[in-house]
Amino acid sequence: MARRPLPRILSNGSARLVRSRELARTAADSATDVLHPLITITRGLRRLASAGRRRWADTPKDRRGALLFLVASVVLVVALAPYGPLLAVITLMAAAAWQGRDRGPAVPEGPDATQIQRLKYLYEALVPYFSTPEDPEPLYAHGGDWEKSLSEYEFDGTGRLTHLVIAYPAYFTDGEPESRARIEHLIAAKSGRGREYHFVWDEEGNQLTVRVLAPLPTDIAAQPFVTAPGETVLGFTDPIRVQRTLPLTHGAHGEEQRDVPPVVWRTGIRSTEPHLLAAGQPGSGTSTLLRSIALQALHHGDVVIVDGGGTGEYACLTGRDGVLAVECGLTGALTSLEWAAHETERRLIAANRAHQAGDPPPEDTRRPLWLLLDRPSAFTHLAAADGRTDPQTLLQVPLRHGRPANVTVVVAEQLDALDTLIDPVRQHTRARVVLGPATAEQLRTVLGAPPHTTPVDQVPPGRGFARLGAGPVHRLQVPATPDPYDDATSDVHRQAVLDLLPPRTTPADEEPQLLETERADAAVMLAESVRPEKVAMEKVPAGAVAAEAEERPANGSAGAEPAAGQAAVAEPSS
Numbered sequence: 004m005a006r007r008p009l010p011r012i013l014s015n016g017s018a019r020l021v022r023s024r025e026l027a028r029t030a031a032d033s034a035t036d037v038l039h040p041l042i043t044i045t046r047g048l049r050r051l052a053s054a055g056r057r058r059w060a061d062t063p064k065d066r067r068g069a070l071l072f073l074v075a076s077v078v079l080v081v082a083l084a085p086y087g088p089l090l091a092v093i094t095l096m097a098a099a100a101w102q103g104r105d106r107g108p109a110v111p112e113g114p115d116a117t118q119i120q121r122l123k124y125l126y127e128a129l130v131p132y133f134s135t136p137e138d139p140e141p142l143y144a145h146g147g148d149w150e151k152s153l154s155e156y157e158f159d160g161t162g163r164l165t166h167l168v169i170a171y172p173a174y175f176t177d178g179e180p181e182s183r184a185r186i187e188h189l190i191a192a193k194s195g196r197g198r199e200y201h202f203v204w205d206e207e208g209n210q211l212t213v214r215v216l217a218p219l220p221t222d223i224a225a226q227p228f229v230t231a232p233g234e235t236v237l238g239f240t241d242p243i244r245v246q247r248t249l250p251l252t253h254g255a256h257g258e259e260q261r262d263v264p265p266v267v268w269r270t271g272i273r274s275t276e277p278h279l280l281a282a283g284q285p286g287s288g289t290s291t292l293l294r295s296i297a298l299q300a301l302h303h304g305d306v307v308i309v310d311g312g313g314t315g316e317y318a319c320l321t322g323r324d325g326v327l328a329v330e331c332g333l334t335g336a337l338t339s340l341e342w343a344a345h346e347t348e349r350r351l352i353a354a355n356r357a358h359q360a361g362d363p364p365p366e367d368t369r370r371p372l373w374l375l376l377d378r379p380s381a382f383t384h385l386a387a388a389d390g391r392t393d394p395q396t397l398l399q400v401p402l403r404h405g406r407p408a409n410v411t412v413v414v415a416e417q418l419d420a421l422d423t424l425i426d427p428v429r430q431h432t433r434a435r436v437v438l439g440p441a442t443a444e445q446l447r448t449v450l451g452a453p454p455h456t457t458p459v460d461q462v463p464p465g466r467g468f469a470r471l472g473a474g475p476v477h478r479l480q481v482p483a484t485p486d487p488y489d490d491a492t493s494d495v496h497r498q499a500v501l502d503l504l505p506p507r508t509t510p511a512d513e514e515p516q517l518l519e520t521e522r523a524d525a526a527v528m529l530a531e532s533v534r535p536e537k538v539a540m541e542k543v544p545a546g547a548v549a550a551e552a553e554e555r556p557a558n559g560s561a562g563a564e565p566a567a568g569q570a571a572v573a574e575p576s577s
Contacts, residue, residue, distance in 0.1 A: 044096060047103025117162050122153050125164075125193045132186060133171045142172050159215075163195040167213040177206050180453060184443060186211070191457045199456045199478070201243065216241060216456060219480035220263065221463050222253045224499040225295060226482070232303050233271040233371075235296055237436060237469055238479040239263045245477065266469050266477050268434055270411045271371070276472040277406040280424075280432035281415040282449050287439025288465035288481050289415040290316050293375050295484040296413055298503045301325040304371030304409075307343060309336045309394070311378035316486045324505040333385045333394070340397035343374055343410070347401045350408035372410045374401060380416060380423040395425045402431040418445060436479065438467035450476055 062070055081087040114122065126149035133143040133152075142152055157166035167190075176182045183204065190213055191200050203212040219239060228236045229249055236249070241264065248262035270277055279296075283289045290312075297306050297320060308317050308329045321329045330336045350368040357364045382394045401410045414428055418441065421429075437449050440460055446468060447453045454468050454476040465481035485492040487500045 040100070043103040044099045045103070047099030047101065048095075050102045051099060114156070114158070118156075118158055121162070121164065121193075122149055122156065125149075125190070126152060128189055128193055129169070129171075129186070132182075132189070133175055135174065138172065138174075142170065163198075164213070165215045167194070169211040169213065171209055171211060173209050175209075177204055177209075177211075184453070187457060197459060197461070199459060201241075201456050203455070216478070219466065219478060220253060221465075221480060221483070223251055223263065223480070223482050224253070224496050225298060225484040225503055226252060226499060227503070228265070228299065230267065230299075233269055233274070235268045235270060235299050236482070237266045237268050237292070237296075238465070238481040240266050240469075240477040240479055244475050266471075266479055268471060271409060272407060274406060276434040278402055278412045278432045279414070279434040279436065280428070280449075281413070281436040281438065282418050282421060283415075283436075283438035283467065284418060284440060286464065287467065289417075289438055290314075290377055290486075291465050291484050292436065292438065292481045293317075293377055293413060293415050294320075294486070294500070295482055297326075297373070297375055298484065298500070300371065300373040300411075301505050304373055306373045306375060307339050309339060309374070309376045309379065309382075311336075311376065311381035313381070315488075317377075319487050319500070319504060322507045324508045326505075333382050333389070333391065336379075336382055336394045337386075337392060337397070340374070340394050343372070344397050344400040346372065347404055347408045347410050350410070351404055354407065369409060372408075374398070374410065374412045375415075376413070377415045378417065378420070379414060380420045383423055393425070395428060398425075399427045402427050418449075421449070433472045434470075436467060436469045438465060438479075438481070441467070446476075452476055454478075 059067070059070075081091045084090075126143070126147070127145065129152075130143045130145055130147075134141045141147070152170050153167065154170060155166065155168035156164060159165050169190075171177070183202075187200070187202050190202075191198075194200065194213070194215075199216045199218075201214045201216050203214075205212070219241070223239060228251075230236060242248075245264035245266070247264060247267070249265050250260060251263050252260050268276070268279065281289045281292050293308075294317070297308065297317075300306050301323070305325050305327050306320070307327045308320060310317050310329065310331045313331050315331070317329050320326045328335065328339045330339050354364045354368050357368075376394075376398075379395055385391075386393045398412060401408075401412050404410075405412060412432070414424070414432060416424060418437075435450050437446055440462055441449075441458060443453060443458060446458065450468060450470040451473075452470065456478060463480075465483065467479050467481075468476050469479040470476045483496050484500055485496050487497045487504075
């Protein structure tokens with residue numbers, strides 16, 4: 004069956020529409036050129052009228068009569084003089100044309116001599132990378148035309164490039180990270196160091212767009228963020244790939260407000276990246292990030308903090324409502340992490356039994372539990388010297404089964420000590436943050452992908468990059484969350500952190516003691532704990548579970564002395 008031809012309005016309607024738009028644009032440009040003198044005279048008359056009104060308003064009331072008499076005399080003389088009205092109109096039009104002229108500074112149509120020299124230097128530097136002897140018509144050649152390759156460019160007030168579009172030949176290996184890194188490093192060096200450049204590679208059009216990024220705000224202090232339960236603000240970034248913004252207060256006294264795009268990390272049962280690893284140099288702000296996460300987590304959950312550095316930067320959280328423990332010693336860290344492993348198992352068993360019975364999960368299994376570890380590698384050496392268990396090995400159960408149990412693990416470690424982390428920690432922490440100065444190779448190793456910006460050597464504390472799972476790499480600035488007990492902390496930031504702290508339910512100088520009923524509940528909880536791989540099995544009778552708990556060897560394993568181990572969780576280490 005023969006196909007019927009399309010209607011003409013559908014076949015060539017788009018071409019007619021384009022021609023109509025071009026004709027309308029041409030007519031508008033022509034009308035603007037023809038009516039430009041009239042537009043100038045009209046603008047001048049409006050300015051003269053405004054000047055007359057201002058002069059009349061500034062004249063005192065006792066002199067306005069004399070001014071009116073003078074104006075009327077001039078009008079009468081002009082009207083009675085030969086050719087007076089004609090000369091007056093010509094004079095008025097000339098004055099209006101003079102007042103209506105465009106007074107803006109003349110914008111140069113092209114770059115000046117200094118800017119042209121910069122573009123030539125950049126073009127010559129790109130010749131060895133974008134040319135080959137076999138090319139019959141090279142786009143890049145020594146002494147060639149740089150205007151065909153560098154099509155768009157913008158400069159700042161100091162004469163340095165802020166925006167640039169570079170065309171490169173099709174045979175350039177733009178799909179290889181090494182080739183891209185060489186070009187990006189060269190452009191950053193020739194355009195000016197000390198700034199961050201954002202690179203966008205258009206592989207289909209063979210174009211590279213370079214843009215200078217504005218510095219991220221560093222004056223945003225810790226404050227309540229407008230987020231949903233299960234969302235944690237790691238910091239703030241550029242509005243390039245983040246469409247969401249948060250209303251924030253900033254400034255010396257928090258009197259200014261603006262919307263800033265955040266980096267939001269989602270945790271919980273439906274999270275694809277339930278655990279986080281933060282790395283950085285000393286003083287880069289990893290402890291600040293952990294304090295910021297702890298303050299946000301305390302709104303909806305409980306927190307266990309293990310400080311391997313032993314600097315006391317988390318002392319402000321000791322005894323607060325929702326803070327189960329703040330441990331700085333090896334014994335306390337082992338006890339707390341052992342309890343966390345048993346708590347994860349208990350939550351899995353309780354949730355599994357509720358699912359089998361067709362009931363919702365118990366309330367105590369839905370409350371988030373956060374395990375924050377700062378420099379756990381410090382305990383690794385102490386445990387090896389004393390012949391004790393490495394605290395990192397106790398994180399295997401929370402890391403592997405923490406997502407369905409609402410248990411989140413956050414580990415902060417220095418870049419030079421990442422090799423001391425065990426494999427489960429590196430494998431299950433798919434949300435990554437790198438703070439402070441770092442090389443491109445270090446960023447690629449930790450984040451799993453290179454950033455689209457050039458790293459700089461001098462960065463403020465809390466400045467770095469973040470990547471959530473397989474997503475893009477974002478620039479990151481952590482909100483200022485310093486230790487309020489530090490003397491070097493400003494009063495504004497100290498008060499901002501103190502306002503977010505929960506009330507202190509236990510005095511810091513007293514050791515919390517568990518009641519007898521709580522000890523009994525802890526013993527029952529540990530007696531019901533089984534291996535995580537049995538969670539998916541059918542409902543197990545209580546007697547079988549208790550019998551299995553009694554058969555466990557009491558040689559320092561997870562099931563040894565459950566009541567004492569559980570009771571020691573709430574006791575701070577000495």
